[in-house]
Amino acid sequence: xxxxxxxxxIFSSLKDSLAYHYKRGKGHLIRYALNRYRWYNQPKYQKTxxxxxxxxxxxxxxxxxxxxxxxxxxxxxxxxxxxxxxEWETIKKVLDEIGGNVFSIRLSLRxxxxxxxxxxxxxxxxxxxxxxxxxxLTNALKLNEQMMRDMIEAPLDWLTISVxxxxxxxxxxxxxxxxxxxxxxxxxxxxLKKEYGTQKPVIKIQSxxxxxxxxxxxxxxxxxxxxxxxxxxxxxxxxxxxxxxxxQYQKNFSCPAVYQRLIIGSDGTVLMCHNDxxxxxxxxxxxxxxxxxxxxxxAMKKVRESHKNFKGVEDYSACKKxxxxxxxxxxxxxxxxxxxxxxxQFKGRAQEVGL
Numbered sequence: 001x002x003x004x005x006x007x008x009x010i011f012s013s014l015k016d017s018l019a020y021h022y023k024r025g026k027g028h029l030i031r032y033a034l035n036r037y038r039w040y041n042q043p044k045y046q047k048t049x050x051x052x053x054x055x056x057x058x059x060x061x062x063x064x065x066x067x068x069x070x071x072x073x074x075x076x077x078x079x080x081x082x083x084x085x086x087e088w089e090t091i092k093k094v095l096d097e098i099g100g101n102v103f104s105i106r107l108s109l110r111x112x113x114x115x116x117x118x119x120x121x122x123x124x125x126x127x128x129x130x131x132x133x134x135x136x137l138t139n140a141l142k143l144n145e146q147m148m149r150d151m152i153e154a155p156l157d158w159l160t161i162s163v164x165x166x167x168x169x170x171x172x173x174x175x176x177x178x179x180x181x182x183x184x185x186x187x188x189x190x191x192l193k194k195e196y197g198t199q200k201p202v203i204k205i206q207s208x209x210x211x212x213x214x215x216x217x218x219x220x221x222x223x224x225x226x227x228x229x230x231x232x233x234x235x236x237x238x239x240x241x242x243x244x245x246x247x248q249y250q251k252n253f254s255c256p257a258v259y260q261r262l263i264i265g266s267d268g269t270v271l272m273c274h275n276d277x278x279x280x281x282x283x284x285x286x287x288x289x290x291x292x293x294x295x296x297x298x299a300m301k302k303v304r305e306s307h308k309n310f311k312g313v314e315d316y317s318a319c320k321k322x323x324x325x326x327x328x329x330x331x332x333x334x335x336x337x338x339x340x341x342x343x344x345q346f347k348g349r350a351q352e353v354g355l
Contacts, residue, residue, distance in 0.1 A: 009209065009343050011220045011230040011336055020229040023199040024158055028132045035103045035133075043256030046308060051101040052295055054261040056274055057094065058109035059116040060085045061266040065139050067164070067173055069208060071238040071277055072110055080278045085116045086266040090286060092125065094264060097291050099129025107136040109263065110277060114142040123154035133157045135201075140185060141177050148189050152196050159201040161186075161227075165211035166219055173211060186226040202228040208235050209343070217335045234346055236323045238277070246348035253325040254307040262295055270294050272303055276318040 010017060025032030038053050062083045066073050105126055107113045113136050116122070126134045135158035151159065163182065164170060170179040186203070193199065205227040212219040212232060223230045255273065263271040264286055265279065272281035283303070284294035294300065306312050312319040319325065328344040
């Protein structure tokens with residue numbers, strides 16, 4: 001129950017993965033090691049501290065792409081989630097409280113964070129108040145040389161870029177982005193990091209599995225020289241198309257996320273978890289509560305108690321639709337540099353983009 005990336009396949013070798021974590025934690029390696037320990041062991045022992053180890057701060061719930069497998073394109077999302085960017089004063093209020101108390105923040109959740117006019121300003125301020133690891137995920141459509149320089153100077157610690165497929169597959173899924181343009185950006189980013197004499201931000205490239213499953217080696221060969229880590233994710237049922245009769249759940253599932261991280265939506269609503277994508281289970285608001293109050297409050301304690309009793313899937317609709325409680329089946333392939341790489345697939349889950 002200790003991980004929240006059960007759908008992820010790491011393509012990088014063990015040696016490269018260890019180097020990735022070293023570079024990611026550089027500058028605060030002892031605290032980073034403690035973070036990793038707490039991340040996996042607080043769920044194991046069902047313990048929390050006064051503050052979470054990590055906070056997801058949704059700078060924008062809006063996106064500049066319409067990918068066929070993404071829930072942000074659905075009518076349900078448009079009806080339930082306000083399309084907006086987070087106000088600067090709200091961001092500042094949160095960061096002022098958690099600086100020195102929370103190890104890491106991620107400036108993304110459902111939308112594209114680079115749409116926020118203060119995207120870089122938030123990174124800089126977070127570091128100023130004492131957040132040790134600042135990361136974000138992007139589709140890289142707005143990424144340009146000035147933004148790369150700003151990220152390096154902020155400094156941003158970790159950047160994940162979603163790259164679904166290669167060549168025309170990428171162009172189709174990630175329209176209007178172009179694959180060749182993306183490669184040019186990544187090559188320039190690598191040059192700039194060398195120019196600045198830094199390894200940060202570490203760059204992770206990831207794809208949904210069906211976009212690359214026919215030739216994962218080709219994907220890996222392209223991105224291994226350009227990124228610090230290369231990975232793939234199983235296609236989660238974000239569109240809600242899987243019928244109840246095809247979903248298989250783990251027995252005695254207890255969610256790790258409720259001991260690890262707190263989620264703040266762009267409208268200031270604090271969500272039960274990072275998979276409550278439709279705002280179904282708000283547990284507070286940063287406008288009238290502190291982060292400490294919400295993390296230790298009655299609503300969050302109720303969620304944890306439900307999962308302690310293995311009732312999360314029964315008690316919360318977001319848990320019932322979440323990928324974390326779903327059972328996996330394991331498949332192995334040997335096509336990555338003659339290394340065996342384990343692929344976990346959700347039982348009963350169609351692995352086709354758009355499903």
